[in-house]
Amino acid sequence: MSEPAKKNGVLLAVLVLFAINILNFYDRLVPGALVEPMRREFHLNDTQIGLLGSVFIWLYAIMGVPLGRIADSGNRKKLLAWGLAVWACLTASAAIATNFSMLLFSRIGVGVGEAACAPTATSWLADLFPTERRSRVLALFMLGVPVGSALSAFFSGMIAQAYGWRAAMALAGAPAVLLIPALLALKDPERGASESNRTAQASESVWNLLRLPTLWWIIASGVFLNFNLYAIATFLQAFLSRVHGLSLTSAGTATGAVYLIGGLGGGLIAGNLGDFIVRRRKNGRLLCATVAALVAVPLSSYGILQPAGSLPNTIVFLMLTYCALTSYYGFVYPAIQDIAAPNQRGTVMAIYFMAMYLCGASFGPLLTGRLSDLLARRAAALAGSTVMTESFRAVGLQQAMLVIPVLSTAMAGVLYMSSRTIASDMARREGPELEAAAIAD
Numbered sequence: 243m244s245e246p247a248k249k250n251g252v253l254l255a256v257l258v259l260f261a262i263n264i265l266n267f268y269d270r271l272v273p274g275a276l277v278e279p280m281r282r283e284f285h286l287n288d289t290q291i292g293l294l295g296s297v298f299i300w301l302y303a304i305m306g307v308p309l310g311r312i313a314d315s316g317n318r319k320k321l322l323a324w325g326l327a328v329w330a331c332l333t334a335s336a337a338i339a340t341n342f343s344m345l346l347f348s349r350i351g352v353g354v355g356e357a358a359c360a361p362t363a364t365s366w367l368a369d370l371f372p373t374e375r376r377s378r379v380l381a382l383f384m385l386g387v388p389v390g391s392a393l394s395a396f397f398s399g400m401i402a403q404a405y406g407w408r409a410a411m412a413l414a415g416a417p418a419v420l421l422i423p424a425l426l427a428l429k430d431p432e433r434g435a436s437e438s439n440r441t442a443q444a445s446e447s448v449w450n451l452l453r454l455p456t457l458w459w460i461i462a463s464g465v466f467l468n469f470n471l472y473a474i475a476t477f478l479q480a481f482l483s484r485v486h487g488l489s490l491t492s493a494g495t496a497t498g499a500v501y502l503i504g505g506l507g508g509g510l511i512a513g514n515l516g517d518f519i520v521r522r523r524k525n526g527r528l529l530c531a532t533v534a535a536l537v538a539v540p541l542s543s544y545g546i547l548q549p550a551g552s553l554p555n556t557i558v559f560l561m562l563t564y565c566a567l568t569s570y571y572g573f574v575y576p577a578i579q580d581i582a583a584p585n586q587r588g589t590v591m592a593i594y595f596m597a598m599y600l601c602g603a604s605f606g607p608l609l610t611g612r613l614s615d616l617l618a619r620r621a622a623a624l625a626g627s628t629v630m631t632e633s634f635r636a637v638g639l640q641q642a643m644l645v646i647p648v649l650s651t652a653m654a655g656v657l658y659m660s661s662r663t664i665a666s667d668m669a670r671r672e673g674p675e676l677e678a679a680a681i682a683d
Contacts, residue, residue: 251429252370256379258424259363262326263386265417266359268394269333269352270298272414273345274475275398275494276407278483283407284342288477288618288639292611295476296604297346301353303599310361310592314585318362319430323422325358330415337412360595365587368579369431376579377516377527381509381572388505388568391475392498399479399494433584451590456581456667459660460574463531464598466653467570470542470646472606474564477614477639481546484636486553496557504564508534511565512572520576524668528661531573535654538566542647546640567650577660581667614642 273280273294281291312321332351339345363383371379394414401410451457478500482493512530519526545559582590618638622630 255370255428255431256367256382258421258428259366260383260386261417262322262359262421262425263363263383264390264393265326265330265421266356267387267390268417269329269414270356271391271394271475272333272398272411273336273349274477275395275479275497276402276410277476277480278490279402279407280345284345286342288480288611288614288635289608290342290611291480292476292607292609294345294349295472295607298349298353299472299599299604299607301350302357303596303604305354305357306361306592306595306599307589309358310588310590310595313358313362313365313588313592314433317430318366318588319426319428321358322362323425325355325362326418326422326425327355329355330418332415334412334415337408357592357595361588361592364575364579364591365433365584366431368587369433369584373576373580374521375517376576377520377572378513380575380579381513381516384568384571384575385506385509387471387571388501388509388564391505392500392502395479395494395498395501397494399490399497403489403491451582451586452593454581454667454670455663456577456660457590457594459656459663460528460578461594461597462656463535463570463574463653463660464594465602466649466656467567468598468603469606469609469649470567470653472603473610473643473646476607477610477643478560481639481643482553482556484632485640486550486556488553496553500557500561500564504561505568507565508568508570509572512569516572516576524665525661527573527577528657528664531570532654532657532661534566534569534573535650535657538563538650539647539654541566542650543644546643546646563646574657577664581664610642610645613645614639617641 277291280286309321309325329352332348332355335351336345336348339348364380367379367383368376398407398410398414401413479490479493479497482488482496483490488496512534515530516527519530523529541559542563545556545563548556548559578590578594579587614635615638618630618634621637622628622634625634627634
């Protein structure tokens with residue numbers, strides 16, 4: 243194959259995988275955009291709303307490990323195509339739900355299908371780009387998070403207000419009709435094709451990888467990150483509606499702006515800075531991620547605590563918070579690829595996802611919702627009211643979302659610890675001589 247054709251093939255693969263990740267997060271976050279109409283139709287409380295997010299995550303995390311193993315040894319293209327077909331169909335199936343149980347079932351199916359995406363796509367991209375170029379391409383891929391989230395917020399709320407929330411659910415899976423053929427037309431790259439040291443492809447026990455301290459610190463950071471991001475994804479539009487009085491469409495537009503501008507900013511900063519700094523310090527990416535997590539603490543606090551009527555300040559601070567949090571992907575995901583052998587990257591990413599989703603994301607919606615209900619009842623009791631009004635629900639949710647700055651502080655701490663061990667863990671994969679040199683440094 244000629245060099246221009248090879249470059250075009252790589253570019254096409256990046257674009258198709260990026261588009262799939264956009265749909266991945268669009269379909270994942272559709273319920274967050276439709277919380278209020280679903281809550282009213284099925285008479286749900288915030289704990290049940292949180293459960294819709296958590297049940298998805300439980301299946302997503304558990305199924306990720308076997309699917310990650312398949313991604314390391316089987317045909318990544320077919321695996322991802324099947325996953326895409328399953329999650330798109332189950333997303334659309336929520337349109338025919340007649341009760342809360344049917345909504346739960348649809349989210350279970352979405353979790354199973356989407357579990358194939360990240361382990362498959364990130365290992366695929368790591369085989370297309372060497373370590374010094376991975377921050378940029380993985381940050382681009384993970385821009386699917388804010389772009390998909392923003393599009394979901396923009397269009398789901400708009401469609402729901404015009405045609406009902408069921409129409410918004412039905413249309414969410416439609417792009418899969420185009421993306422599956424585009425995916426099947428790609429060439430699955432050879433595992434380890436981008437490695438400068440091809441001996442690094444030698445197989446190593448996954449149990450040996452699990453002994454690496456860097457991986458465990460990174461897993462802990464993912465727990466805190468995903469708790470925050472899934473609390474935001476589930477409740478941000480409800481927060482803007484209850485506290486700041488926005489309509490369904492306006493809340494969707496504001497949320498979409500937070501996701502799109504904040505997420506694009508975080509991804510672009512991390513992608514460029516991550517590839518620049520790793521040439522100078524092996525732990526540079528993780529140090530940058532530490533600083534970003536610390537920056538998110540005051541920004542999120544200010545954004546959440548703005549009073550009703552201060553919507554512009556709320557949006558700006560939350561946008562900057564989202565920018566700081568999503569920069570994580572461009573800094574940390576390449577670090578995971580750097581410490582794992584090419585034929586184990588799908589498995590390692592799946593283990594990472596299982597731990598951080600089960601321990602973090604699964605609790606983000608559920609515990610934030612539960613805390614919101616408790617604090618709303620407390621606000622009503624303090625006011626001497628026996629009736630749960632929307633104003634008490636607004637107070638409860640606003641106070642509950644203060645878990646975000648608390649956990650951002652914890653995330654910064656574990657990221658700093660990971661920065662202290664990554665150089666030796668990277669060297670260990672390359673060989674004893676480099677490991678000894680890294681320890682000496």
